Amino acid sequence: MAREEVLAAVPGTFFRRPDPDSDLFVEEGGEVAVGQTIALVEVMKNFYEVQAEVEGTLLEFLVENEDVVEGGQPLAVIET
Amino acid sequence: VRRLLVANRGEIAIRILRAARDLGVETVAVYSTADVEAPHVRMADQAVEIGPPPAAKSYLNADALLEAARTTDADAVHPGYGFLAESARFARACRDAGLAFVGPDAETIDRMGDKVAARAVAEAAGVPTVPGSDGPVEGLDAAREAAEAVGYPLMLKAAGGGGGRGIRVLQEPGELEKGIQGAAREAEAAFGDGRLYVERFVERARHVEVQVMGDGSDAVHLFERECSLQRRRQKVVEEALSPGASDAVRERIAEASVRLCREVGYRSAGTLEFLLDDATGEAFFIEMNTRIQVEHPVTELVLGVDLVAEQLRIAAGEPLSLRQDGLVPRGHALELRITAEDPDRRFLPSPGRAERVVLPAGPWVRFDTWLEPGAEVVPFYDSLLGKLIVWGEDRPRALARARRALAEFEVTGITTTAPLLARLLDEAWFAAAEFHTRTLEDWLAQAVPA
Numbered sequence: 001m002a003r004e005e006v007l008a009a010v011p012g013t014f015f016r017r018p019d020p021d022s023d024l025f026v027e028e029g030g031e032v033a034v035g036q037t038i039a040l041v042e043v044m045k046n047f048y049e050v051q052a053e054v055e056g057t058l059l060e061f062l063v064e065n066e067d068v069v070e071g072g073q074p075l076a077v078i079e080t
Numbered sequence: 081v082r083r084l085l086v087a088n089r090g091e092i093a094i095r096i097l098r099a100a101r102d103l104g105v106e107t108v109a110v111y112s113t114a115d116v117e118a119p120h121v122r123m124a125d126q127a128v129e130i131g132p133p134p135a136a137k138s139y140l141n142a143d144a145l146l147e148a149a150r151t152t153d154a155d156a157v158h159p160g161y162g163f164l165a166e167s168a169r170f171a172r173a174c175r176d177a178g179l180a181f182v183g184p185d186a187e188t189i190d191r192m193g194d195k196v197a198a199r200a201v202a203e204a205a206g207v208p209t210v211p212g213s214d215g216p217v218e219g220l221d222a223a224r225e226a227a228e229a230v231g232y233p234l235m236l237k238a239a240g241g242g243g244g245r246g247i248r249v250l251q252e253p254g255e256l257e258k259g260i261q262g263a264a265r266e267a268e269a270a271f272g273d274g275r276l277y278v279e280r281f282v283e284r285a286r287h288v289e290v291q292v293m294g295d296g297s298d299a300v301h302l303f304e305r306e307c308s309l310q311r312r313r314q315k316v317v318e319e320a321l322s323p324g325a326s327d328a329v330r331e332r333i334a335e336a337s338v339r340l341c342r343e344v345g346y347r348s349a350g351t352l353e354f355l356l357d358d359a360t361g362e363a364f365f366i367e368m369n370t371r372i373q374v375e376h377p378v379t380e381l382v383l384g385v386d387l388v389a390e391q392l393r394i395a396a397g398e399p400l401s402l403r404q405d406g407l408v409p410r411g412h413a414l415e416l417r418i419t420a421e422d423p424d425r426r427f428l429p430s431p432g433r434a435e436r437v438v439l440p441a442g443p444w445v446r447f448d449t450w451l452e453p454g455a456e457v458v459p460f461y462d463s464l465l466g467k468l469i470v471w472g473e474d475r476p477r478a479l480a481r482a483r484r485a486l487a488e489f490e491v492t493g494i495t496t497t498a499p500l501l502a503r504l505l506d507e508a509w510f511a512a513a514e515f516h517t518r519t520l521e522d523w524l525a526q527a528v529p530a
Contacts, residue, residue, distance in 0.1 A: 066134070
C-alpha cells in the first residue's frame with residue numbers, strides 16, 4: 001500500500017465537478033483508474049483536467065471545491 | 081454622462097478610463113481583492129472593491145457593481161468586453177437603477193447577443209447566414225438530428241456568448257456526445273448559459289468583421305477587420321482593412337451590416353462577424369457582438385476615430401458624430417495580442433509577477449496594456465497582457481513597424497507569446513496575407529513543440 005499525492009499542474013481555481021449542476025467527478029473513498037479525471041483547475045479561463053496517475057482508492061481531497069491552488073500543490077491522496 | 085463606472089479590469093478598463101478623461105468625464109474603477117494593486121484602480125478618480133478574486137463573485141457580480149455605482153453616485157456604466165458586456169440582464173438592471181449603460185439597450189442585446197435570434201434578424205434583413213440549426217438544440221438526440229441535417233464537419237457554438245468559449249469543431253458523429261459535454265461546460269462557465277447550436281464548418285474561410293456604430297436611429301459602418309489568425313478560436317492578430325476582402329465583398333458586407341443595424345435600431349458600437357469562404361467568395365454572417373471589441377484599435381487607427389469616446393457620447397444621448405462619407409480609411413493597421421502563455425509548454429498560462437517591463441513606443445505605435453514593472457498576473461482572469469497596435473501607409477510598412485516595435489518589447493518574470501509573434505511576423509505567408517482561420521494553428525503545429 002502506497003500513498004500517492006496528486007499535484008496541481010497549474011495554479012488556479014479547483015473544482016470537483018465538471019459544472020455546477022453535475023455530480024462530483026469522484027467521491028472520497030471512491031476507486032479511480034489511471035487517467036481518470038478527478039477534478040478541474042481553471043486558470044485564466046482555461047480548464048485543466050486533474051487526472052489520477054495511479055489506480056487505487058481516492059482517500060481524500062486536500063483542498064475544498066473552489067479553493068485557489070498553487071502550481072505543484074497537493075490536491076488529493078490516492079492509496080494504491 | 082458626468083461620472084462613469086468602468087465595470088471591467090485590465091487593458092480595456094484603462095482604455096475606457098482614458099476615453100472618459102479625454103471627454104472630461106469623472107471615473108470610478110472597480111476591483112476584486114486580487115486586483116488591489118492593478119493600475120486601473122490607481123488611474124480612476126475613485127475605486128470600489130467589489131468582491132473576492134473569482135470573476136463570478138466580483139466582475140460578474142451585478143449587484144456589487146450596481147451598489148458601487150450607487151455609493152459613488154455614478155450615472156453611467158461601461159462594461160468593456162467580456163464579463164457582463166453582453167448581459168441583457170445587467171443592461172436592464174443598470175437602466176432600472178437609473179444608470180446609462182454604455183452599449184445597446186437590453187432588448188437589442190437579447191436579440192442580437194443570442195446567436196440564434198441574431199440569425200433570424202440577419203435573414204430578415206437579407207444578410208446571408210451559414211447553414212445551421214434553427215435554434216439551440218436541447219439534448220443529445222436533437223443535437224444528433226441537427227448535426228445530420230447540417231453535415232460534418234460542423235461546429236457546436238454557445239448560444240449565449242462569444243469570445244471562442246463553448247465552441248467545438250466535430251469531424252464525425254462519434255465526437256458528438258463528448259463535444260456537447262465540453263462545449264456546454266465551457267459555455268455555462270463563461271456565460272451562465274449552456275445552450276448550444278449547430279452550424280456548418282467552412283473548411284477554408286477568412287474571419288472578417290464589420291465595425292458598426294449606431295445612435296438608435298442612424299447607423300454607419302467603419303469598414304472591416306481581418307481576424308483570421310486564431311488559436312483555439314481566440315484571435316491573435318487583427319488587421320484593418322482586410323487584405324483578403326475584395327472591394328465588392330467589402331461593400332456588400334458593410335452595406336448588409338448597416339441595413340441590419342437600421343433594422344434593429346442599433347445603438348452604440350457593435351461588430352458583425354462574417355465568414356468569407358475562400359473557395360466560393362461567399363460571405364456568411366455568423367454573429368453580432370454587441371460590445372466594444374478587443375481589436376477595436378485597428379479600426380481607430382485607419383479611420384482616426386475614438387470608438388469608446390463615441391460610445392460615451394451616444395450613451396449620453398447625443399446623435400452619431402460620424403458621417404458615412406466622412407469615414408475614409410487611410411493606410412493599414414495591425415494588432416498583435418500578447419498573452420501570458422508559454423508557447424513551448426502548449427500555451428500553459430503563465431501567471432506571476434512582471435519584473436522588468438519595456439513597452440514599445442514611437443511614431444504610429446500604440447500599446448494598450450495594464451502591464452507595468454511589478455504587475456501581478458493573477459490566475460483568475462484572461463491571459464491578455466497587452467495589444468501592440470501599429471499603423472503604416474500600407475500593409476508592408478505596417479508589418480515592418482510591427483517588427484520594430486515588437487523588438488522593443490521586453491518583460492521578465494512571466495512568459496509571454498511575444499517571441500512567437502516575432503517569428504510569425506517573419507513568415508512569408510503572413511507577409512503575403514495568404515491565410516485562413518486554420519493557418520495559424522497549422523503553423524503552430526510545426527513551429528512549436530507539441
